Amino acid sequence: MLKTRKELNKTVTAGKHAISIGIFDGVHRGHLALVDKMLTEGKARGLTGGVVTFYPHPVAVIRPDIEFTYLTSLQNRIDLIQNAGVEFVSVLEFDDQLQQVSARTFCEMLIEEVQMELLVVGDDFRLGRNGEGDIKILRNIGLELGFEVINVPLVRESTSKVSSTRIREALSSGSMEEVGSLMGHRYQLDGPVIQGDQRGRTIGFPTLNVDIAADRSIPPNGVYITETFIKGKKLASITNIGSRPTFTIESKNHLETHLFDFNEDVYGEHATVEFISRLRDEKKFNSGDELVLQIKNDVKKALDYFSNIG
Secondary structure, eight states, X not given: OHHHHHHHHHHOOSSOEEEEESOOTTOOHHXXXXXXXXHHHHHHTTOEEEEEEEESOHHHHHOTTSOOOBSSXXXXXXXXXXXXXXXXXXXXXXXXXXXXXXXXXXXXXXXXHHOEEEEEEETTOOBSGGGOBOHHHHHHHHHHXXXXXXXXXXXXXXTEEOOHHHHHHHHHTTOHHHHHHHHTSOEXXXXXXXXXXXXXXXXXXXXXXXXXXXXXXXXXXXXXEEEEEETTEEEEEEEEEEOXXXXXXXXXXXXXXXXXXXXXXXXXXXXXXXXXXXXXXXXXOSSHHHHHHHHHHHHHHHHHHHHHTO
């Protein structure tokens, strides 16, 4: 527990706090509603707001046989939560030791290290060893230890709750509009720009090859309307995810982004790609000329989209 206490102390601000706890993968509309409620209720009580989250995801520790991927990178998760207005975000390493901590012991630690006076969580939240700490148990612990517990109803859309699981299902089908609606912001992938084979440049459509971490959830192969952030600029783009089947099918999928009206050397720069809409599946063409014609059509559709949104 000493490690966990140190992790809390690295980020916590002075004073008494309202706290929300969770994984917050994706930082979707349900998460943001929870944080907003925590901040509002905390302010009414003279408390500043903070979030406690975990990395890696408990599933990756409890079920190491499952290949788990994230909707957001850890840094993106922190940034999105901070942008919601909290005073601090504490990231605790979830490991076998933390997995065995009881709900009561964890709450005692938050009182001692964070001066927690209010805990705001979702209706389905559970804390502690084997998920023992449901809302009822947490309220009983709060009465004993001197903190208040508020539970927030789950955000729903089309009769179903907004959840990371539902977002993953939409992502796996390439429905980027639904993903963006559920998250409350566009889906992002980011990473350094790396050297590619420069084949795009030879056919008139130079691309940035963005190296995406292996633990990220990736949309299905295909071509997407996107916007790309690089070197402080936000640029319209189209992005291909796939194995380049027209030239040679590769075992590893690539993320290649063609930026409109951009021709700078950005190798080594960090790029963030925001996904707007899926244009088509990845396809093997009979020749490079056929591929060029298709890319021109993809670009036209993307330009029409951006011109229509003004």
